[in-house]
Amino acid sequence: MFFRIVIDNPDEMLPVIYTPTVGLACQQFGHIFQRPRGIFISADDRGRVESVLRNWPHREVAIIVVTDGERILGLGDQGANGMGIPVGKLALYTACAGIEPTRCLPVLLDVGTNNEELRGDPMYLGLRQSRLRGAAYDELVDEFITAAQRVFPGVVIQFEDFANSNAFRLLKTYRDRVCTFNDDIQGTASVVLAGIFTALRVTGGKLPEQKILFLGAGEAATGVAELTVSALREHGLTATEAQARCWMFNSKGLLVSSRTDLQAHQRPLAHEHAPVGDFLAAVRMLRPTAIIGAAGIPGTFTQQVIEEMAAINARPIVFALSNPTSRSECTAEQAYLWSGGRVLFAAGSPFDPVTIAGRTFVPRQGNNSYIFPGLGLGLIATRSTRVTDEMFMATARSLAQQVTDEDLAQGSLYPPLAKVREVSAQIATVVAEVAYAQNLAAVPRPDNLMEFVKSQMYDPHYRAYV
Secondary structure: OHHHHHHHOHHHHHHHHOOOHHHHHHHOHHHHOOOOOOEEEEHHHOOOHHHHHOOOOOOOOOEEEEEOOOOEOOOEOOHHHHHHHHHHHHHHHHHHHOOOHHHEEEEEEEOOOOOHHHHOOOOOOOOOOOOOOHHHHHHHHHHHHHHHHHHOOOOEEEEOOOOHHHHHHHHHHHOOOOOEEEHHHHHHHHHHHHHHHHHHHHHOOOHHHOOEEEEOOOHHHHHHHHHHHHHHHHOOOOHHHHHOOEEEEEOOEEOEOOOOOOOOOOHHHOEOOOOOOOHHHHHHHHOOOEEEEOOOOOOOOOHHHHHHHHHHOOOOEEEEOOOOHHHOOOOHHHHHHHOOOOOEEEEOOOOOOEEEOOEEEOOEEOOHHHOHHHHHHHHHHHOOOOOOHHHHHHHHHHHHHOOOHHHHHOOOOOOOHHHHHHHHHHHHHHHHHHHHHOOOOOOOOOOOHHHHHHHOOOOOOOOOOO
16 A cells, blocks of 8 residues: 555655655654664674575565665765665665565665764664774675675665765675666766756757766766766767866865865866866856756855856756755755746755746756666666666666656656656666666566566555455
């Protein structure tokens, strides 16, 4: 009944079971906890992780969402409270793409927390110690990955809400060993690139003509930039030319090559330029066609920033992606009002329609729930052995193609959530196409790939007895 209600009422229910409500649920997790919903693997379980996983009552697990709770949405270190994220994500896998609930396993790696407020909370469920770091941390993660493959052969593992210091490194370590991806890096990249593709249908511009300025230089922003670079290279640009179309701005200013504080994943996107410490000044100097917020700092797309973007561009592209809603760079109403209704807007959290000068705009979320459920369905249906960049490029194009002219006329850059299961089926199909093209699928190719994908989708029904 739960999943039937969510499937039938996605616009109302998805914000309840995921963003923005899931952020509050994580903050209060220990205080509202009633029953276990996944497996907690703690630092004290080193050496026996496999036996812990074997306690799970279902052997047919096909997908695991795992977090260590260090970077929950824009809320930071939530420790063991981060279990709300895998639970919520996997509910979306079922509701949006029909992955049967018994095939979904939420996992929290409890390695402690550096959040002193949590450690002092008598209701906190996790280890009351500082976070495990270094070799001991890596050994626990490796033991988990290895044990998961033994207990649930071929399982898809989604990394979720790991801090930058671990996220890129873990993805690089395991992406060529098991079927795994990081939704914050790769899923976000796909959904944002889809929104850019859609916005260009309105502006009439070409991707190589765009200049994109990111507010934030972490997992989400870097993932989007890297996938955008790949898309630009498909248009014939060199790597250097493509990277020059993407600029990053973080808490210490514009990423320029002279900075000595850059991490490895940031250096390719740092350019020769004078230092700029103010975001508005960066907008004025660089004259971007799009600004994408992914820093989790609320209110940073100020009226001056939006007005400057509108002065530079006839149809400025503004994505305020930080969530929950309290972390959004600006609201939909602010973006439309300050741009005179000319902005092409998407957000990471839901906003109500906005009416300006008699015209109603319907903003939609640039939310990963458009991407990862269908991706997972395609991987599971084909038993793909790896997740590749080509899959994320294919999902971005598929999502953009499913936006209708009617959607664009009301300012919507994504399809309605009411169609999310059809969106997921389409995305799963293109993911399956890539899996077969790259010889990654472990099942024979069916005659009708779309029908095969749809046949794998769980569709809950219940009957009322009187």
